[in-house]
Amino acid sequence: MLRSQVAVWRLLQADDVWGSVGVHEYDVLHTLHxxxxxxxxxxxxxxxxxxxxxSLSRLVERMAEDGLVARDADPDDRRGTVVVLTEDGDRARRRVGARHAESIRRVVGASLDERELRALRLLCDKLRAGTAG
Structure with a gap:
């Protein structure tokens, strides 16, 4: 499972879809969305x-400087920070997300048919739900 994930992830990272928003920035933007x-x-x-x-804290700081997210004080914890998706960040997420989705279809679709893709989606959702803590 790990080797498959690494092989697919390397292909997706190497694909020319990211532009000025890198893989990790997109992960944060998508998670906030x-x-x-x-x-x-x-x-x-x-x-x-x-x-x-x-690393995440440094990344969020850079993303805030670039206007992709805003940082607010956590109303429930004075020491904490709340990260907020900005309009610019959401535009960047949509732009990169469309290209990333096509890249996933191309990379994963080359190995799996529709039935296998549905089964993979179901199994991944089940694993994620079973390991959520």
């Missing part, structure tokens, strides 16, 4: 993205 209010605390983002907490 999936939330109803487009907001998340850093510690909650950390549970969902593929970065260490210090």
């Amino acid at each position: 999936r939330r109803a209010d487009g907001r998340a605390r850093i510690r909650d983002l950390h549970r969902e993205v593929l970065l260490s907490q210090p």
